[in-house]
Amino acid sequence: MTDQLERLNRLPLRENLRGLQPYGAPQLDVPILLNVNENTHGVPEDVRQAIVRAVEQTVAGLNRYPDREFTTLREQLAGYLGHGLTAANIWAANGSNEVLQHILLAFGGPGRTALGFPPTYSMYPLLAGATGTGYESGSRAGTFDLTPESAAEQVAATGANIVFLCSPNNPTGTALSLDVVTEVYEAGSAAQAIIIVDEAYAEFAHRGTPSALALLPGRERLIVSRTMSKAFALAGARVGYLAAAPEVADALRLVRLPYHLSALTQATAVAALTHSARLLENVDEIKRQRDRIVAGLTEMGLPVAPSDSNFVLFGGIEEPRTVWQGLLDAGVLIRDVGIPHHLRVTAGTEAETTIFLEILRSLIRPNLS
């Protein structure tokens, strides 16, 4: 490993990439995978068949490049999101990670800075690094809260060109109030900052949690990013998308690779969207398991962050590494996100959730305070 690191260091790597670690959630062969917030309920059988039929029809035309404008997909995504959006407001790519990369390529780069508020999605600084964009870490209150005043003040003080707001936030699970978005948008007007609201987990939010999609009209620097990886159970298909002013999509056309969304990807996503109601049925069940985890952990005396997503961040763990390993030894993989005394777990099926709660209970000593 050190040997390999030495060899890497001898390569003419870009200076700003030196010393960075690649994204690296462990991919282990374990019976119960609750570590990367995938949809644990899979694609329902009838939707599977619809996807297979769509892919089969597409294979006949694989000698041709796909629709570079992925028009049908953009129309379907606009229809799914509602809020009066049309295909012109939509952009998509291979996962919302690529969508975010397109945004950084178009609006970031050398001499520009992105601002995020840790603990938040670990890919933001890596995507900034890869695109030569500076990255600044803002701060939250002790309980991971981000108030409109504090967020706006930090945006103005840094003069950031791009701001990442993650709502519901990964890894804390908590949704932001829309006041944070509007205040940050205003605070970014001097620097003409692009404000990204990453709503990867929006479908899992408690009923009545508003989406930043409602704020798009009249805000041409606001971008709402979504994904089919979580609620739609399609992490393996790699489809992420955003809604924004049409001119934002035009900016992203300048940096995407030609034909970046394969015909197979487009066919899969369109077939899934045609069955979105069926796919989203599992979301309600996942939310029930999420709430079971919150109740179970609270019963064990562990502090839990309020969750509007399909995962739960919990504290009160003296040695996260030991508990993480104990769960792994019992066949359950969860995530150590590097926050002292905390661990994160994805909501599983009912059976998986039961096993997780039972093993965890056996591993921790009850908090008697």
Ligand SMILES: *Cc1c(COP(=O)(O)O)cnc(C)c1O
């Ligand atoms: C999982 C996740 C994504 C989704 O990434 P994809 O590339 O669409 O799979 C985006 N943002 C956050 C905060 C996530 O946790």
